[in-house]
Amino acid sequence: MQIAYREVEGRSPRYWALLGIIGLIALLGLGAAYYMEHHGHIVTGMTNQIVWGMPHVFAVFLIVAASGALNAASIASVFGKSAYKPLARLSGLVAVALLAGGLMVLMLDLGRPDRVIVAATYYNFKSVFAWNVFLYTGFFTFVALYLWTMMDNSVAAYGKYAGFAAFIWRLILTTGTGSIFGFLVAREAYSSALLAPMFIIFSFSYGMAVYLLILIAAYAWTGRPLGDAILHRLGRLLGWFVAAALYFVVVFHMTNLYFTKYHGVERFILVEGGIYTQMFWIGQVLLGSVVPMLILFNGKLRASRGLLVTACLLVVLGGLAQMYVTIIGGQAYPLDIFPGWEERSSFFDGVVHPYHPSLPEFLLGLGGVAVALAIVTIGVKVLRFLPESLADADVDPHAAG
């Protein structure tokens, strides 16, 4: 069956208002970056103890979600599910947009963003960061090729290969992102090989949640039909991703509890860590996993668009909480340089390091989100990403109902 794609009109006041708000947030983010660049990181909450702060929480979330946003496309091409086919183009666009937003934040948070060209010309091939430069460029390339095969009939025959390449690449990409932390042998919170596969699972759930939110908003705001069956299916899938992510989190902490040397950091995150403990149990586990699962695994609840959107938003918030716990909490817990000794120094050895994120950091992070949304908003206006109708009967007549 032929699916008709059409650009959104993008002339309504609502469209311009949306773009205006997104643009404003993006501008605020850029302004914040300029302010940080001008005064130095002294205007942030980051210190020599908490060296990665709020911008990394947003950036890593966006990059991880980028890979997961490709889910719909992968299911269509790699696993040959035709019902997902109409969803594939938007899936590719959201993936590219999220990655671009995340990278922008990462780049503008550098101590010397003016030297970003150095990062592209000097490589240390042992560094996971340097590999990531290739992983990101590769991801852009493969997804762009894949989109091309979907939009241009003359190359449509290569779609399968491009889709497959993009699929493999995104798994490598998220492995690379997880490994940024997994390779930090010195930090007890991170030195686990489980981090890479765990990040892949996280990416499935965060990416799917963001994708669903954009999909629902796009169809609601353009007044195009979006069938219940497709949402039903995607919602259930998201439920499974959330469950798998939670399972990984449990296994991660259980294995850590097995090793005596990790008991300190585990007690910190799970019991005594104050804000990190709260973010873990309330943010990541309860609001970010349990509540969405209750909604998503219940056919009746999931059928309500309001509740489905709530579940997606909660998954996103839970994901940000998870990043905060992993990135900031992992640094707040002091390094144990002298096991068996109590440590004290002018450089804050042996004490939990406080962190108070400042407004510019926060704005920079939100700016990245805004840039991602701007790319999607403009993308759907200039190119044919969205099917005219995703009504059940148009998408997959057999599965409808």
Added chain:
Amino acid sequence: MTDNKTTPVDEGRRRFLTASAAMAGVAVAPGVVLYEIAHGKPADEPASHAVRWGMLIDTNQCQEGCDECVKACGEENGFGHGTRETDSQWIRKVELRDMRTGRTKSLPVMCQHCAEPPCVDVCPTGASFKRPDGIVLVDRHICIGCRYCMMACPYKARSFVHERITDQNPDVPRGIGCVESCTMCVHRVDRDQQPACVEACARAGHGAILFGNLNDPNSEIAKRIAQYSTMELRADLKLNLGVRYQGF
């Protein structure tokens, strides 16, 4: 860079060093010379693998409450003595208390100049690098300020420059937005001098830090390491450190 000739000032300094070294040696433990003059390299010669610069810290000589090494480092390398969470601290005094026995110890911690430095492994641009003579440095021209090295260092040895800097020591370039750490006073070592902290500690009469060539079996530091039991911090990570501790 300076040339190879010694100036009268250098001569005087060297005589002073030798004298204080002898005094320190006598004062601390008769028969054991704690101090030796490092043999550097001519400025036009590249650093060589034949040498591996290192330090041995005798925790029995290091005094609680004394921070002469820390002060000397700040002066030599042109940063203040600020101890805010955002201030650079290339070297710090760590006070320890044994959790079981209550025994206390005091010792300086700085970049350990790992032979397998995690900070160098993770640096995306190669700004973090190890010289052939074992000194680990940051190239200020290609550091992009990503701070991954700070995440990777097991000793929290690195600092990020959070603010604009004025008043620099021309020998020690520093800059906002870059990461920095103990250079083992490479500019002094290359001029045949000892790191500032080593000198200051000797001047204060403690002589707790011995600097020298770990690769030369005849050097004082190599002999001491062969003779006494010494340890590396977080030895479980097997990074083969250039800084060793004695007296634990």
